[in-house]
Amino acid sequence: MTDDEAYYADGAGRGLAKKFELQAYDLRAYLKKFENETGEEAISDGFGLLTESDEVRNAYVEYSTTAASAMKAVHEHLDAIADALRKVNKNTEVNDDETAVLFGKGSGGGK
Template sequence: MSGDFSLDPQELAKLAGAFATRAYDLASAVREFQGRTGAEQIHDGFGFLTESEEVTSAYVELAAGMVESLGNLARHFDEVSQALKDNAKNSEASDEALAGLFKGGKT
């Protein structure tokens, strides 16, 4: 029946785990990126250019914006993971409660 809907709590838990892994990986990559693109590292790289202050400022601003945006994305992935985990637990509890009702009605 095409109108039926089913939810597998174990599959939701696996999906939550995948989001948690991606959140961790992205947060780690952001920390590494931030360490390599801090203001000091950028200043060192552009310090000898004629217009180094303009270039340096632009790169520092760009790097800071990327760190903030990607950090927000990693946190969002983590929030999605937690929501999926909660949903999986709730779905499993609901399934068990329904199974208990059916079992209770047959005895």
């Protein structure tokens, strides 16, 4: 095979999609844990209800909310990549099967 030839290894797309899916799943689990440990209620419990602590508490709540939002965006992006890779893999397999039939191989060619 030369550098100009295209090659798609069997199962490569499925494996890569699965890796992205697992990363998205792990990140979602970390996000839930992060939200539980740093959500507004947890932060308020840590600072108490002192008037002097409101500004600091609000800053921590804002930071926590922003961080959770960013983690959620990354999670959704990883999930979308996994979905796209699964679609590419499916389309590639269908195309390979149809091409094989054209050359007399596979289910339609009898060889």
